[in-house]
Amino acid sequence: MSKEGKSGTYEGFFEQVVHDLPQRSREVLRRRFGIESGEPQTLDSIGRQYGLTRERIRQIVDNSIESVKEAASRDIAQKIYSSLEDEIRRRGNIMVEEELMKVVASDNVTERGAVRFFLETAKNIRYLRRKDVFKTVVHVEFDEQQWERVKDIVKAILSEVKEPLAHDILHQQYRQHPEAHEDVDEELLHHYLQPVTDIKKNPFGRWGMAHWRDVTPRGIREKIYLILKEHGEPMHFREIAAYIDKYGLNKQPGKKTNVQTVHNELIKDPRFILVGRGLYGLDEWGYTPGTVRDVITAILKKHSGGPMKTEEIVEEVLKVRNVRKMTIIVNLNQFFKKVGRGLYTLPDDTDTTLRTNGDAYKK
Numbered sequence: 548m549s550k551e552g553k554s555g556t557y558e559g560f561f562e563q564v565v566h567d568l569p570q571r572s573r574e575v576l577r578r579r580f581g582i583e584s585g586e587p588q589t590l591d592s593i594g595r596q597y598g599l600t601r602e603r604i605r606q607i608v609d610n611s612i613e614s615v616k617e618a619a620s621r622d623i624a625q626k627i628y629s630s631l632e633d634e635i636r637r638r639g640n641i642m643v644e645e646e647l648m649k650v651v652a653s654d655n656v657t658e659r660g661a662v663r664f665f666l667e668t669a670k671n672i673r674y675l676r677r678k679d680v681f682k683t684v685v686h687v688e689f690d691e692q693q694w695e696r697v698k699d700i701v702k703a704i705l706s707e708v709k710e711p712l713a714h715d716i717l718h719q720q721y722r723q724h725p726e727a728h729e730d731v732d733e734e735l736l737h738h739y740l741q742p743v744t745d746i747k748k749n750p751f752g753r754w755g756m757a758h759w760r761d762v763t764p765r766g767i768r769e770k771i772y773l774i775l776k777e778h779g780e781p782m783h784f785r786e787i788a789a790y791i792d793k794y795g796l797n798k799q800p801g802k803k804t805n806v807q808t809v810h811n812e813l814i815k816d817p818r819f820i821l822v823g824r825g826l827y828g829l830d831e832w833g834y835t836p837g838t839v840r841d842v843i844t845a846i847l848k849k850h851s852g853g854p855m856k857t858e859e860i861v862e863e864v865l866k867v868r869n870v871r872k873m874t875i876i877v878n879l880n881q882f883f884k885k886v887g888r889g890l891y892t893l894p895d896d897t898d899t900t901l902r903t904n905g906d907a908y909k910k
Contacts, residue, residue, distance in 0.1 A: 585656025823869025
C-alpha cells in the first residue's frame with residue numbers, strides 16, 4: 548500500500564473512513580488506538596479528558612467501530628482490509644501483530660495506531676485472544692484445531708530430544724510423526740510456531756522450549772555456555788564477550804559486554820576448562836583440568852609401546868593445547884626421563900594423580 552502523502556497512509560485512510568462520525572467520536576478513536584500520540588490510551592484516561600465515565604467511552608468506541616464496519620463495503624475500506632488480509636494469509640493465516648506492524652507500518656507510531664484500528668474493525672481478521680501466544684491476529688480461514696495439534700506435536704518432539712533443533716531438522720522430525728498434517732511445510736511450520744510463547748528460537752536460529760537455558764540464557768554463565776556449545780570448539784574469552792553482543796544476548800542493547808566479567812565467570816564455573824592462553828572449552832567435550840606437564844604424563848601413560856619420540860609427544864599435546872612447541876620441550880626436559888636421542892618416558896617417581904591448576908587435557 549502506498550505511503551506517499553498523508554492521503555496514502557493508513558492514518559489518511561483512517562480519516563476518510565471515520566469522516567462521517569461525530570468529531571468527539573473521531574477524537575476518542577484516535578486516542579484509543581494510539582493515532583493521537585503513538586500510544587493507545589486506556590478508557591479511564593480518555594474518560595478523564597472528556598469528563599466521562601469509562602463505560603461511556605467504551606460505548607463511544609464500540610458504536611464507532613460498528614458504524615465503520617457497516618460502511619466497510621466502500622471501496623477505500625475494502626482496499627485497506629484486503630491488503631492486511633493478504634499479509635496475514637501469506638503467513639499461514641496467523642501473524643504476530645508486531646511482525647505485521649513492521650511490514651505495513653515500519654516504526655511510524657501513528658501509522659501503527661491506524662493499523663490497530665483497521666485490524667479491530669476488519670470482518671475477516673480477529674485477534675487470537677489466548678495466554679499462550681503473543682499478541683496475534685488471524686484470518687477467518689485460520690484452522691485453529693490444526694495449529695493446536697501442530698503445536699502439541701512440536702512440544703512432544705522437543706521434550707523427547709531435549710535440545711534445540713534447527714528448523715529443517717525440526718520439520719523432518721514433525722513429518723515423521725504419525726499424526727503430522729501433510730500440508731504443513733517448513734514455511735507454514737515457522738508461521739505456526741512464531742506466535743507461541745513457550746516455544747522459541749534461540750539466538751542461533753534453533754527451536755526449543757523457551758525456558759531452556761540453550762534457548763533463553765539468563766545469566767552470563769548460561770550465555771557463555773550457549774555460545775561455546777554452538778561454536779563447537781574452544782574460544783578466547785574476548786571472543787566470547789564479542790559473541791554475546793553479536794547475537795543480542797546482552798540485556799543492555801548498545802552496551803558492550805565487560806570482557807573481565809566474562810573471564811571471571813569462565814574461571815569460576817567448572818564446566819569451562821582452560822585449554823590454552825585465554826582459550827576455554829567445555830568439560831563435556833572431554834577436557835579435564837591439568838597442566839601441560841599433566842597432559843604429557845597422561846599421554847605417556849596411555850602409550851603402551853614404551854618411550855615416545857619428541858615429535859610424537861608434541862603432536863599429541865598440540866591436539867589439545869594452544870601452546871608453543873618450546874613450552875612442551877621445556878616440560879619434557881624438566882620433568883620427564885630421557886632414555887635416548889629424542890625419546891622420553893615417565894620418570895621413575897611419577898605421581899599417578901594428575902594435578903589440576905586451571906589447564907586441561909582432553910581424554
